[in-house]
Each structure stands twice: as structure tokens, then as C-alpha cells.
Amino acid sequence: MPGGFAEYAVADVAFAVRLPSDVDPSTMVPVMCASVTAYCAIRRADLTAGERLAVDGCGGLGLYALQIATRMGVHMLAVDRNPAKLDHARRYGAAEVAVAGERLEQNLAANPGYHPGINSAPIPATWSAIVASIRPRGRIAASALMSEPVPLIQEWLTATGVAITGTGVGTRQEMREIVAMHARQPLLNPIEQIYLSRATDALVALEEGKAGGRFVIRY
Template sequence: MKQMLAAVLTQPGAPLDLREVPVPVPGPGELLIKLEACGVCHTDLHVRDGSASAAGHPQSLILGHEGVGRVVGQGSGAERYELGERVALPWLHDTCGGCRECLSGWESFCADQRAHGFSVHGGFAEYAIVQENFTTRIPDGLDPVTAAPLLCAGVTAYGAIRKTELGPGKTCMIVGCGGLGLYAIQLAKQCGARVVAVDTSPRKLDIARQAGADHTFLANEEPGARTRDLGGADACINFAPSTAPWTAMIDGIRPRGWIVAVAMVPDPVPLSMEWLTYSGARITGTSVGSRQELNELLQIGAQARLKIPTERIGLRNVNEALDRLAQSKVDGRIVIEFAD
């Protein structure tokens, strides 16, 4: 049986084990892809460290959910993609297809979804399985390393921006200028909005300005009050994994504005129902994106050349990359590039 190199989680809290495992065999409706690139995401860090876990996942789990590869095998009934086509290994492996969320265009909120590198094996390996119905072609204008982070970081930012009804003349406060925040800055600018970027790092604010932010404030510079002085924000989107930005968003939001939670923050925040009543603010969360949103974003990425700082590594360096993520020592995204 043919073997491949994979980064395997054997127990939460332990480094990923680089080992040889059998190349998977595609079943009905499945494709086998040969990976060219796979992004490294904070969710991979949460899974490795045990703070996030899916019920029923394989005991030894291959992480990774921002994969790009070529089709090299087809299961029975898989006829949509030809051998050699470049396709995605995104967060969603599949969903139930029959619940209200799936049937109404909100499939990323399906309670029975399965995700690559979380519920099923993912893309930290030389080969992987994807469901034909849940993958999509990578446009010719996107190289694999550029495309990979769009499959989670990019589509998550896109899903958040779409919820905020941004347009010309509106203002968006983006808190947290890592990879997701940098995508959101560019997508908000494409909507015609003015962008206020907030972060704890002057270096990241420099990068945010290069991405198109109109105003940048350090988190300890009263960014909410300063945004209100600019006329207030029609949308505040939090990409920072902390409750600290909550006050700034409450201070900066305009009446009837949107506050969108993206970062996974388990701790509660104070909320006055009286303030909610007189402000009319709308508060929601967002989770990755649907297949349609991913298709739209990939086309935008191919045409608009969304740019974020990207560091290329080999698969054998994945634990070091995850450690750096844990230490907040990554600008933009890290992408595993697989050798031919």
C-alpha cells in the first residue's frame, strides 16, 4: 500500500507526530487530491492543544483545513472534476443537507457538519480525501499558496463583511489585524467603506495601513471614542481572541450598527439591554462561510489579488508554526508548501 507523510494529532497537548501513513482511498462521491499547499490556522492550534475537539473524530487525526491540491483519484459516482484539476480542501467536509440551515443557505451553521482536520482527516498530509459536492475549483488566476488561506481565513472574513451591509459612505472598525483582519480590511474597502483598524501591535497597524486601512488606532488609545469622533462605525468586527475590544466596539458603534464576533472568545462580556434598546445595535456571530460564499471569494481573490503577508514552510516545520501562532509571532498567515 502506498504511504504518505502526514502530521498526526495522537493526543491533545502533544506536538503533531510526523509519520508515514497509508494514502487514503476515495469512496463513493469522494476525490483523492495530492496537496500542493495548506494553510496553518488558529483552529489547528486549538485542536492540537485540546481546547477544541469534535465528537467522534479519528483517534489519530490529521489536521489542516486550508488545502489546495490536484485531483489524482475518483471514487464511484465522482464525475464533476477531472484528474489533474486543482480543487479546494476547505473547512467543510460535508453537512447534513436537510436541516433548515442547510436548506436556507446557512450550511456553515449546520449542527451536523463535519470539518476537515477537526471531524475528519485534513490537509496536513501529502494526500487527502474531499467530498466532490463540497469542494470547488481553484481559479486559474490563483496560485496554491495564495489560494490556501482564502479557504478559511478569507471566507470567514468575507462572511463577516457580508453580514454588515457595508457600502460607500459607511465606516467599518476592524479589531485584530492578523490574517483574517487583513482580508477584512481589503474586502471592506472593496465595498467602498472607510476602514478603522485596531490592534495592540504597532507593526500590525503598519501592515493594516498597507492593506488599505484609512485610520489605525492602538488598542490602548481609546479606539472606540476616536472612532466615534470620526462619526462612528456602521460595523465593528472583532478578530481578536479577547474580550478586551468589547468596550471599544460598544463605544464606537453607530445607532443600528452591526457588531460581529468572529474570534472564538469563550468568556462573557457585559451587555446592557437598555443600551441595546436605545442604540438598536445588531449583534451577531459568524462562522466560516458557505460553499457559495467560498466560490464568490475565490473569484474575488483571482481578480482583486487579495494580499496578506504569507510565510511558506515545509510540512516538517508545522509544530514550530503552531507554536509561533500560540505566541502571536505571525504576521498574516503561514502556509505549508508541498514539494513536487
């Protein structure tokens, strides 16, 4: 049906995923979007236990990626320009945090020891840092939607052999897996429940970068 907000929607059962009855529905809403996107990015990055992961951008996607990777026994670096988001990243399992800024790229380039990197921020500025952080033969998974060009030198790509892949929301099977993971141990993220009458306010906050977490519309 037209529009993005409705009390009911009709879906083909082949594309629906059964939700656990004993899990708070409000926590499931972002799991079905941001969380499965982060899970898909981790899978596309071929992340394995014992590796070092750099996550650029600690909004919804990044914070979910950190939690999923924590359960895999991965050493993680979280990068964001917002110190409050980095506080969440520490609580969710990041071993290291770094504030995006002038010296970040140089500091990372001095010891580019991360196997994969996940780009979760929809701005080109994060790419210089993520490129600097990746070791030779590493991997980058781009999960943020961004329409602008990003800084990338093909000579660096050829010399390092780094593999870059894009990743979308995820498959039905990946959604089933992340729902099961959340049911076993909830994936956390700041959630603000609002009524439909405040949907426009929420969209404005998102556009202005003032959202404190994930908005969940309740009826």
C-alpha cells in the same frame, strides 16, 4: 481521515470549490479559510458602499476584511495593539488606524460614527472599543473564536438598537465568490511558507502570538 496535516485528503465533490489554475496556490490557502471568514462577516454585517467600518483586530481575518471592504468603497478604521499590523492595515486600505489602549474607548465613544463593526480579535478586551465605536442602529459581526464572556450591557443594546450577529467560516457559495475575487485581484496577507517538519514550530508561534503572518505548509 484523522489528523490535520496530510499530503492528500478525500473530499465530497459537492463541498469542493474549483481553484483557478493561474493563481499561486500558496496565496490560496489562507483565502480558503481566513479570507472567506472575513467575507462572511462583511456580508453578515450588511456592509454597503459609503458606510464607515471599524475592524478590531488586524490579524489574518482583519486584514482580509479591510481589503474586501476597500473594494466596496468603504471608509475604514483599523484597531490593533500591534503597530506593525496597523502598518499593513494602512497599506491594505484603512483610512484610519488606532492603537488599542487606555484612551481608545473614550476617544471612540466621543464620536461613535461607524455603521458596522467587525470583531476579529479572539480576546474580550476588544469589545469595549467596538461597542464604543458603533452608532445607534449599527451592526456588529463577531467573527473571532472566543470562549470567554465579553463585556456587554443590555441597557446599551436596548437603547441603541444595535444588532449583533455571529459568523462562521462561510458557505460554499461565499467561498466561490471570494475565490473569484482573489483571482481577479489577489487578496494580500503576509505569508510564510514552511515544510511539514516545521508544523509544530508554527503552532507554538501561533499559541505565543509571535506569528508574523499566515503559515502555509508546502511539500
